[in-house]
Amino acid sequence: MNLANRLKPIKPSPTLALNAKAKALAAQGVDVVSLAAGEPDFDTPEFIKQAAIEALRQGFTKYTPTAGIQELREAICAKLARDNQLTYAPDQVVVTVGAKHAIYNLFQALLNEGDEVIIPAPYWVSYPDMVQLAGGKPVIVETREENGFAPDPDAIRRALSPRTKAVVLNSPSNPSGAVFSRAALEGIAQAVRGHDCLVVSDDIYEKLLYEGQFLNIGNVAPDLVSRMVVINGMSKSFSMTGWRMGYAAGPKWLVSGMQMIQDQSTSNAASFVQKAALAALKGPQDFFVPMVEEYRGRRDMVVDALNALDGVRCRRPEGAFYVLPNVSGLFGRTYKGTPVTGSLQLSEILLNDFRVAAMPGAPFGAEGYIRMSFATSREQLRKGLDRFKEFVTSLR
Structure with missing residues (x-):
């Protein structure tokens, strides 16, 4: 028995797969900072x-x-x-x-x-x-x-x-x-x-x-x-x-x-x-205001931190809760003696060695970039950014 031919060109959702891997590691007690999922950390209004x-x-x-x-x-x-x-x-x-x-x-x-x-x-x-x-x-x-x-x-x-x-x-x-x-x-x-x-x-x-x-x-x-x-x-x-x-x-x-x-x-x-x-x-729509203000503050914090890193360039997004830093300036540098050549490899290193889940750009049609969500707490964002900086400074 074989699957239908219509499934041959279809790829598993990389966002769901990476988020699932990050959650599985967290369930094992691993301290993972997940910047992968597009999911608000605010609770549903009461x-x-x-x-x-x-x-x-x-x-x-x-x-x-x-x-x-x-x-x-x-x-x-x-x-x-x-x-x-x-x-x-x-x-x-x-x-x-x-x-x-x-x-x-x-x-x-x-x-x-x-x-x-x-x-x-x-x-x-x-x-x-x-x-x-x-x-x-x-x-x-x-x-x-x-x-x-x-x-x-x-x-x-x-x-x-x-x-x-x-x-x-x-x-x-x-x-x-x-x-x-x-x-x-x-x-x-x-x-x-x-x-x-x-x-x-x-x-x-x-x-x-x-x-x-x-x-x-x-x-x-x-x-x-x-x-x-x-x-x-x-x-x-x-x-x-x-x-x-x-x-x-x-x-x-x-x-x-x-x-x-x-x-x-x-x-x-x-x-x-x-x-x-x-x-x-x-119902009332006023809860949007503090939520958007908090996201704006997180956005600015993340963008400023990323733009301070050598080889990374990040445009300031006008909406949603993602940043898409250009990491192509890191390609060609080596990590543990192996050249970094693409966004998928970079994301795997971040998760496996630095415990940061960030999406590779390639599945989004954006090779040379990674996607990070700032729909999480500032504490988690700071921790993730510190680990990302540690990765960037480890490259030779």
Whole structure:
């Protein structure tokens, strides 16, 4: 017996694998500083937890419509209007088991064999594999650190073909923390305007913003809203990673297709978690302010420490909770007599010998970089940075 051929090009998630290895070492009593996972260290706000508890007490534990309860889809529409100035109806929204699930369903509903999806690099590791699982072909468009990792409209224009079905935009970005400016989004809009393709706006980090203004392409190009899909969820902004609650809003024909995929896979997201999500969207939003301020302070601390190291250069991200230091200046130096030649090798040394878990850049389409999350305490960040400095100074 063999696995299906569709799995041949698929790689295990490196973020999940490295995080699992770090947790396994920690479970053995090893003092590991994990800067690998994109998971807030803040607790889920109490009023959200209480909403889930109340739903359980009231017996709200049965099936719901696959697309989600009506009041939650209405609340998502209200949120999109309030925060993003986008107008959607409840039948244009599907509630999913995390934002990752929404993107997976989207590609399954949209792509035929050989269809192309343009993905700017650096990119979230799962985009290319989810495209391939749906029979599609990822078309990677490189961005440049000196341009703030913003996609070049001309590069996107050159990448467009008759097989292009979608362009994926993630701002604030995982892994770079880049926030696309109005000018950048207007340029991308102009590039795709004459081409019959969707624009996927992955807005999962929208609340974690330190510089500038959050915009998605629908805000700068209203004429493209009819072929835009907004992906979002509760994991990052509301510290609800384990709750698995996301959603997509887009054209009714596509959302209906995504719902059909979900009908035959997970059915609805957990009923009582939908009640928690409803509370999150309708409840107080002021807890974002101290959380974002704390992340900003951590960001500045980490960036300053990294830029003080010989051979390391780190751009200051405008959003999300990652830094993407350029470590190519360390390549060619030797560690224990062996040359350092790539980000994967560097990350393995950091974990095995210095007990720091940091993601290699290669799986994100960013060889020469590593990704570090600052979604952990300042104490842990200082310890991790000290160990990273010890590694850098040990190189010859």
